[in-house]
Amino acid sequence: MKAIRLEKPGHYAKVQIDEPQKPAEDEALVRVLRVGICGTDVSGFLNKMPFYSYPHIPGHELGVEVLETGAGVTHVKPGQRCAVEPYLNCQTCRACKAGRGNCCETLKVLGVMTDGGLRPRFVLPARKLHPAGDLAPEDLPLVDGDAQRLQQVFVNLIANASKFAPESSVIRVGASAADKRVTAWVEDEGPGIPDGSDGSIFERFRRGADLEPEPGGLGLGLWISKSIVDRHGGEISAARTSEGRTRFSVTLPAEQAE
Ligand SMILES: [Zn+2]
Ligand SMILES: [Zn+2]
Numbered sequence: 001m002k003a004i005r006l007e008k009p010g011h012y013a014k015v016q017i018d019e020p021q022k023p024a025e026d027e028a029l030v031r032v033l034r035v036g037i038c039g040t041d042v043s044g045f046l047n048k049m050p051f052y053s054y055p056h057i058p059g060h061e062l063g064v065e066v067l068e069t070g071a072g073v074t075h076v077k078p079g080q081r082c083a084v085e086p087y088l089n090c091q092t093c094r095a096c097k098a099g100r101g102n103c104c105e106t107l108k109v110l111g112v113m114t115d116g117g118l119r120p121r122f123v124l125p126a127r128k129l130h131p132a133g134d135l136a137p138e139d140l141p142l143v144d145g146d147a148q149r150l151q152q153v154f155v156n157l158i159a160n161a162s163k164f165a166p167e168s169s170v171i172r173v174g175a176s177a178a179d180k181r182v183t184a185w186v187e188d189e190g191p192g193i194p195d196g197s198d199g200s201i202f203e204r205f206r207r208g209a210d211l212e213p214e215p216g217g218l219g220l221g222l223w224i225s226k227s228i229v230d231r232h233g234g235e236i237s238a239a240r241t242s243e244g245r246t247r248f249s250v251t252l253p254a255e256q257a258e
Pocket of ligand 2: 091092093094103
């Protein structure tokens with residue numbers, strides 16, 4: 001079968017590769033449906049990404065369909081569409097054992113340090129597959145927006161979370177799509193927003209009063225985030241979750257695929 005390989009910076013080649021092997025016990029064979037190209041890929045092409053290895057097949061933002069699973073795989077089955085988590089971790093080092101696979105001492109990112117998804121089929125650890133429900137490949141969420149401004153929103157929210165989060169606590173980031181809208185959220189285990197403050201924490205210069213651990217505040221950051229999200233036709237909100245965490249959610253309209 002054919003694949004696209006980045007042979008060296010600045011040079012892609014169409015190459016002939018072997019069919020993948022049968023999946024082992026804990027692996028899955030998948031068919032690639034969609035591949036996103038992101039800034040990491042562009043930097044790899046331009047030789048500006050220190051972690052990129054050459055030559056390899058890029059593609060780490062993937063929508064796939066499961067074709068076959070190893071005998072030990074239970075959470076996905078053939079025919080299911082899945083998103084792929086590209087962080088291939090060892091599961092045995094200190095970071096992995098602490099549940100922080102993204103900090104694995106020998107982390108390999110699919111499509112960045114190893115062959116990725118710009119090929120018709122490949123085998124990967126099945127635990128890296130996240131079922132996408134009944135979302136059609138065409139419905140995989142796209143958001144039409146100003147990438148730089150939206151990045152600023154999430155940098156603000158993550159900076160905010162890290163400022164309020166207690167030492168050694170976990171900041172969670174997630175996203176979901178439904179009803180032609182995409183929601184992304186940032187959650188921390190900090191003291192949260194004052195009861196009854198409603199949307200007022202997003203007002204200009206408001207700083208969350210006495211909860212602020214140091215002066216300087218992020219009130220302006222939240223106000224800027226809200227104005228950026230507003231301009232994208234979206235919504236930003238803050239809530240206390242049932243687990244007692246503080247969750248900032250951003251909802252944006254998903255683009256309609258053509
Ligand atoms: Zn990426
Ligand atoms: Zn590890």
